[in-house]
Amino acid sequence: MLTKRIIPCLDIKDGRTVKGINFENIRDAGDPIELGALYAAQGADELVFLDITATNERRKTLAELVTRIARHVNIPFTVGGGISSVEDVNILLQSGADKISVNTAAFKDPGLVDILAREFGSQCVVLAIDTRFEGDDWYVYLNGGRVKTDIKAYDWAKEAVNRGAGEILLTSMNNDGTKKGFALDITGKLSQNLNVPVIASGGAGNMEHFVDVFENAQADAALAASIFHYKEIEIPALKTFLYNKGVNVRF
């Protein structure tokens, strides 16, 4: 039976992890490879590396980093952050990334999703959506949540799936950082109506929140960053907890 996935997310800047202190058992918590390999050894099902570097050297640094990750990490990983062209994607996949995620660039030019799916296959095209609930519905935000649009998250997700996106990574801005749980309603709406996996992100604060998002929102995967980095929740304990609650997970 296909299992629910637990995905730690690592923010990368200039080839280094931004968060990720509090790991006395590895030599360098700023090293994405060490941290990634540690999560893999602990039973993480996948990893997401989100690059927030803004320099011109960005592309080259990231490609080199992706190669190093691919050499050392024996589970699948996705690379995202500022990806805007077929060329970007080609370099990252050639460097060893299993999937890439696109966000703002895909929203501004939805044809990019079609091209990427056709060139590289839907299985490696993850559409990332940052969304906020406002008034009556969940709306898409761009540029890391700084720019509001008047397009509903569900509508954009549906269009992107029709264009060939193979997975949706949905981050609720209302929930992100609150530690009060995932956005169950919009996650559930996407997961139950779209025929691609939905990765829930934003709001994880305790182990019960993961049960909620898997059982009540039918998320296929759950992503979190700081609770793993600061060891508030450790992956082996989380998996045991989920298993005991009847959630199908990999050990």
Next chain:
Amino acid sequence: MKTVIIKYNAGNIRSVQFALERLGVEGTVTDDHDEIMSADKVIFPGVGEASTAMQYLKERKLDQLITNLQQPVLGICLGMQLLCRHSEENNTDCMGVFDVDVKRFQSPVENLLKIPQIGWNNITGLHSVVFEHVPENAYMYFVHSYYAALGADTVAITNYVINYSAALQKDNFYAVQFHPEKSAEAGARIIENFLNL
């Protein structure tokens, strides 16, 4: 020992090469006939679309070369599907090493099936030397929309709505639908077992 990875127009070759490297083995990526024929072990990977991949292989006569290989061959994902008889993906005639057909997952009427299947699923009914020290119900990483049906060559089973072949074996041909190169320690064990054949 010489291990080659067959180079063609289907991705994920780098991941396979790195997985070999983690086991201390150098994998040469090549489409050169002599290089492939003289190798001790041949890995036939692949992520992509069946008809364009088959066409590419045929144009370079790699299809005939592969089916005539005598040394151990390991097909992975699309590589496994291309070793089957026929694929529903763009109605493609494949190499026919394994006597099974490849079909597309179908969503049952009563609930929505997510296609492709992406993630970790368990493998059961293991009976091949490549599964030595791999426990029954071990989890492997799968990414696919098409599956090989069950048949006489099935040596591992996975369920995604239906039971299908997670692995096939016939003579010197071994093949897995999942990605052992991305399946943590259990996957590495399978690659190691293959290299030790």
